[in-house]
Amino acid sequence: MDTSPRPQADQLPATAALRHLRPEIRAMRGYTPGEQVRDCIKLNTNECPWGPSPAVAAALRTISDESMRLYPNPLAQGLRTAAAARFDVQPSQVLVGNGSDDCLTILYRAFLGAGSRVACPWPTYGLYETLATLQGVELVQVDYLQRGGTWELPSILARQAARMVVIANPNNPSSTLVDVTSLRQLAYELDGILVVDEAYIDFAATDASMLPYLDRHPNLVVLRTFSKSYSLAGARLGLLFAHPEVVTQLEKVKDSYNVNAISQCLGEVALQDRDYHRSLVMRILAERAVLEQACRGFGWSFPPASANFVLCEVGERAGDLYRALKARRILVRWWDTPQLRTKLRISVGQPQWNAAFIAAVAELLPGLGA
Amino acid sequence: MDTSPRPQADQLPATAALRHLRPEIRAMRGYTPGEQVRDCIKLNTNECPWGPSPAVAAALRTISDESMRLYPNPLAQGLRTAAAARFDVQPSQVLVGNGSDDCLTILYRAFLGAGSRVACPWPTYGLYETLATLQGVELVQVDYLQRGGTWELPSILARQAARMVVIANPNNPSSTLVDVTSLRQLAYELDGILVVDEAYIDFAATDASMLPYLDRHPNLVVLRTFSKSYSLAGARLGLLFAHPEVVTQLEKVKDSYNVNAISQCLGEVALQDRDYHRSLVMRILAERAVLEQACRGFGWSFPPASANFVLCEVGERAGDLYRALKARRILVRWWDTPQLRTKLRISVGQPQWNAAFIAAVAELLPGLGA
Numbered sequence: 131m132d133t134s135p136r137p138q139a140d141q142l143p144a145t146a147a148l149r150h151l152r153p154e155i156r157a158m159r160g161y162t163p164g165e166q167v168r169d170c171i172k173l174n175t176n177e178c179p180w181g182p183s184p185a186v187a188a189a190l191r192t193i194s195d196e197s198m199r200l201y202p203n204p205l206a207q208g209l210r211t212a213a214a215a216r217f218d219v220q221p222s223q224v225l226v227g228n229g230s231d232d233c234l235t236i237l238y239r240a241f242l243g244a245g246s247r248v249a250c251p252w253p254t255y256g257l258y259e260t261l262a263t264l265q266g267v268e269l270v271q272v273d274y275l276q277r278g279g280t281w282e283l284p285s286i287l288a289r290q291a292a293r294m295v296v297i298a299n300p301n302n303p304s305s306t307l308v309d310v311t312s313l314r315q316l317a318y319e320l321d322g323i324l325v326v327d328e329a330y331i332d333f334a335a336t337d338a339s340m341l342p343y344l345d346r347h348p349n350l351v352v353l354r355t356f357s358k359s360y361s362l363a364g365a366r367l368g369l370l371f372a373h374p375e376v377v378t379q380l381e382k383v384k385d386s387y388n389v390n391a392i393s394q395c396l397g398e399v400a401l402q403d404r405d406y407h408r409s410l411v412m413r414i415l416a417e418r419a420v421l422e423q424a425c426r427g428f429g430w431s432f433p434p435a436s437a438n439f440v441l442c443e444v445g446e447r448a449g450d451l452y453r454a455l456k457a458r459r460i461l462v463r464w465w466d467t468p469q470l471r472t473k474l475r476i477s478v479g480q481p482q483w484n485a486a487f488i489a490a491v492a493e494l495l496p497g498l499g500a
Numbered sequence: 501m502d503t504s505p506r507p508q509a510d511q512l513p514a515t516a517a518l519r520h521l522r523p524e525i526r527a528m529r530g531y532t533p534g535e536q537v538r539d540c541i542k543l544n545t546n547e548c549p550w551g552p553s554p555a556v557a558a559a560l561r562t563i564s565d566e567s568m569r570l571y572p573n574p575l576a577q578g579l580r581t582a583a584a585a586r587f588d589v590q591p592s593q594v595l596v597g598n599g600s601d602d603c604l605t606i607l608y609r610a611f612l613g614a615g616s617r618v619a620c621p622w623p624t625y626g627l628y629e630t631l632a633t634l635q636g637v638e639l640v641q642v643d644y645l646q647r648g649g650t651w652e653l654p655s656i657l658a659r660q661a662a663r664m665v666v667i668a669n670p671n672n673p674s675s676t677l678v679d680v681t682s683l684r685q686l687a688y689e690l691d692g693i694l695v696v697d698e699a700y701i702d703f704a705a706t707d708a709s710m711l712p713y714l715d716r717h718p719n720l721v722v723l724r725t726f727s728k729s730y731s732l733a734g735a736r737l738g739l740l741f742a743h744p745e746v747v748t749q750l751e752k753v754k755d756s757y758n759v760n761a762i763s764q765c766l767g768e769v770a771l772q773d774r775d776y777h778r779s780l781v782m783r784i785l786a787e788r789a790v791l792e793q794a795c796r797g798f799g800w801s802f803p804p805a806s807a808n809f810v811l812c813e814v815g816e817r818a819g820d821l822y823r824a825l826k827a828r829r830i831l832v833r834w835w836d837t838p839q840l841r842t843k844l845r846i847s848v849g850q851p852q853w854n855a856a857f858i859a860a861v862a863e864l865l866p867g868l869g870a
Binding site for chain 2: 144151153154155159180181182191193195196199200229240294348357362363365372374375376383387392
């Protein structure tokens with residue numbers, strides 16, 4: 131029997147609890163939610179500018195009380211089967227995640243133990259770094275902007291002694307694309323797992339996806355999301371494609387009921403309305419061309435955009451322009467980092483949003499100096 | 501430039517990929533989804549036998565295209581504020597999870613690094629063990645059934661040199677309750693984090709919750725779920741309550757957008773319909789009394805049930821009875837483990853489900869021998 135006296139004071143300092151945190155967690159920067167500004171034109175988070183398929187909204191009205199009352203299907207079998215049919219793979223090659231962020235978390239936890247490394251091009255999607263910190267492993271960042279966007283990246287990445295390489299393709303924020311041949315070469319050369327995050331692939335050239343090569347590379351994992359071309363960022367749905375034996379192992383790592391029943395249903399319907407999906411993508415590509423033309427007109431350079439956004443080299447006044455646009459309730463993305471501070475990332479919006487952005491820049495630029 | 505030759509054959513064996521898995525993951529047993537049997541009486545997974553509030557179903561019909569198109573609020577501010585009001589805490593003391601499973605994952609990842617231990621009573625919710633394996637840490641299991649259910653457990657748990665102690669209260673599968681005084685003593689004595697998982701607390705005596713003592717114990721974390729008394733297992737919603745500084749640290753560990761926009765909305769409405777919630781709980785408690793009386797009539801012993809299920813000592817024929825009931829399409833829970841093989845766990849169902857279970861047992865028992 132423990133006879134240690136109970137402390138006199140009820141109120142202990144919070145530090146007593148905080149010192150039990152893993153040191154990696156304490157050292158991390160606090161979470162900064164994305165800018166939530168009301169009643170503004172949002173060209174800052176790469177969401178789809180139009181809503182999801184009307185069939186999705188209709189499906190939402192058919193959700194039963196039973197779907198809410200009971201635990202969801204743990205493997206999202208309906209959506210898994212629909213995804214397999216849509217992307218021409220076997221259901222056993224599909225894992226459904228609570229957003230592709232969830233799929234990434236599962237991959238880091240499954241493959242990266244103490245002392246292992248993960249590598250990726252940099253700058254890229256910030257979560258790749260956050261997850262490395264959480265997992266307590268080293269992230270090797272390969273700078274591709276310094277290299278003028280020349281994509282010798284795959285062979286560099288293959289030589290990092292990394293257990294896992296993660297490539298967003300098209301990449302964010304650069305909107306650039308690595309060709310399939312280079313990625314397949316990397317899959318061959320890499321003594322590790324190659325994760326190709328194809329969140330934006332529907333906006334790239336056809337034949338850019340690695341999915342058709344899934345059967346050829348057991349170390350290949352391909353990710354897709356419903357947050358962009360399917361316009362379901364609010365529903366949190368991602369897909370992971372891999373060798374069936376890899377999927378079986380990853381199922382051990384995911385939360386048993388990681389995807390809610392409602393989103394499972396919506397995702398299935400969204401995949402089936404292929405006409406709507408095609409029309410969404412076509413509208414966004416047409417608007418991207420308009421946006422690129424205007425940016426060229428401003429004298430900005432940028433790599434050919436393969437995603438639903440453009441990363442423009444604006445120069446020293448980029449930060450000022452970002453702030454001036456925000457004051458007019460137009461949000462674009464600007465990062466105050468050495469690599470990105472002269473650039474702006476602009477998401478493709480609806481025609482009137484893009485027009486408002488273009489008009490505002492045309493008005494603001496002369497006042498901002500060279 | 502790497503000049504290693506490309507392999508001759510396209511098709512590599514899957515083992516090439518699998519050897520990159522963390523050894524803990526490879527050694528884990530494969531995931532076994534819960535029994536999904538159609539058209540049966542489900543008294544096996546402790547879901548709520550009635551559906552959610554009609555206000556929840558109504559809210560589902562108001563979800564806009566914009567809610568689906570845009571990323572959800574990362575901290576679920578609406579639901580967080582509603583939960584704070586409902587449970588009489590500050591919003592800064594609340595973290596919303598994708599089910600309380602997600603909250604547990606966040607806690608394990610935040611507090612348990614290499615070499616640390618987590619302790620819990622055993623048998624209990626199996627996820628506590630799975631998460632320890634995933635995190636690569638030792639789980640100390642304190643057997644309480646051997647001790648005849650006497651709850652000297654808290655003082656035993658305090659002496660395990662564990663960085664975190666997790667107690668389901670009421671416990672699953674035993675349906676037993678640890679009193680608040682003992683838990684507070686444990687919180688004082690423990691040099692670590694005390695997690696009290698109150699998934700079933702609404703079915704226990706009033707004043708059983710640790711929530712009123714949150715301000716007194718900075719090392720206390722309380723979990724709640726919407727899967728039981730709110731009948732929203734399909735929506736995946738859990739709540740974590742802790743000291744504001746602890747919540748801030750845990751926010752770094754969670755997925756940025758861990759809870760989808762639709763479930764956030766449904767949870768907020770569910771919390772507000774307090775009359776419906778109260779009536780659901782009352783109906784379940786009334787049915788639990790009927791079930792307990794019948795089980796006593798069968799000569800089964802069980803600890804007083806504090807949750808929406810009863811764990812009965814059935815004897816050697818427990819497994820046979822489980823199988824015979826299943827053949828009649830009535831599912832209860834039976835585990836083929838040394839600790840539990842003579843017991844059955846029966847969830848409280850709707851009156852006609854419970855009646856069917858009672859009638860079937862009355863018919864089957866004589867044929868199964870002593």
